[in-house]
Amino acid sequence: MLKKDVPQDSGMSEGLTEVCYAVGEDGRYDLVASSGWEPKNITNDQAWDVIAAQLELVRAEVKAGRVSPLAYHMAKHQMDVTLLAQYVDLWRWRVRRHLRPKVFAGLSEAILQKYADLFDVSVAGLRDVATVDESYRPGKDRLI
């Protein structure tokens, strides 16, 4: 790749430039700042679209009362049951049970607090089904 061909297609990076290695006219390699590349932007958007679509599905499931709000927070943080169980230090089967609305409704304050701390929400917020209606765009909005 020649220096003059280093792409500057900003998109996903929020103005963050990254380093590309490119050849100057003298044939020497040099580090060149790039603000992005269209094929990268396209494929990154693709990945985030998949995540957003999955989150949308989970949101609908929560609202229909088929899964607990915990499922929404799990999906929002791109976690699966295995990863979430590791974070809250519980068996996987327990976390899986907590995804059932009935079981979730009867959870102790202590268990809920674990989830709430991890997802940085209040226990009340975690319980509240309405939180799934928040506007959150995966890959675009900040979580922390």
Added chain:
Amino acid sequence: MKIDFPHRQSAHCESGVTANLISHYCQPVSEAMAFGVGAGLFFAYAPFIRLNDLPLTTFRSLSGAIYKRAMKELGITVKTEKFRSPVAAMAALDEALEEGIPVGLQTGAWWLPYFPPAYRFHFNMHNMVVFGKEGTEYLISDPVFPEPVRCDHENLMKARFTKGTMAPKGKMYTLTAVPEQLDLASAIKSGILAMTKAMLKTPLPIVGVKGIRFLANRLEKWPRKLGEEKALLCLGQLVRMQEEIGTGGAGFRFIYAAFLQEAAEVMHDQHFLRCSAAMTNIGDRWRDLAVMAARNCKGRARAEDSYPAMAAVLRDCAEQEKNLYLDLAEIVHS
């Protein structure tokens, strides 16, 4: 508390951290040199390893291998520690900083607040150097960022103890003994040999040049086997792995070409320049593939962007890479 540490932005976090740490203690070493000496260039297509439910392709050697190998080849002693307790891990970090020692950390990307949202994945093989602390904030040389960044105590602790595959477990590393003069020539030779051996002689069909051909065969069948939609997702994943932040372009092929140029200078051998130019051409071919694949993902594929056409580009890359690695092995041996 701030150590005078040379922050240089690099393409890839691990080779960047390696190069910056070495440069802090002795002569300046470039990222490309650290990458080449660490035999970072690699290829494997592992369809049975799933990342976001899609097959994994890697263009670099295993995480941690580059820095380990580079340090060993250059005769540098490294102290590596892992921790069970996050509090102890942070205390050890503070202690080292108090002594004026810059500390390399392996962390997850998820909890780092300075990462733009589009880069926030559960990825546990990120590397950085902590070079100071002000109040509760750590001063960090994160090699993929243009300027040094800051992170608060709480989030850095979380980032050091992310869960999931390849969890860092608070891993930190410091250089303890560095030779006065680095023997680059012998390190370059052995780095190149290790790379050519991995790419040409690994007895697995999914690794090295054979792996590229294997991917070509699989890719050709994606639309038929997986359906059009899934095939596009696989293509997208391939481009992301090849071009994601940290590769310097074309799945590390351009960084390696830069390394070969430096090798020519150190070894006073013009043959490496020819190899560098060949590697640049190979990198350009990989970029062609990314453009074709992305056009497919965007629904703007032209007739010449078909799956067989993309497979042909891959086979071309495989053939050219094979010739180059044979060439390199011969130059280094002679």
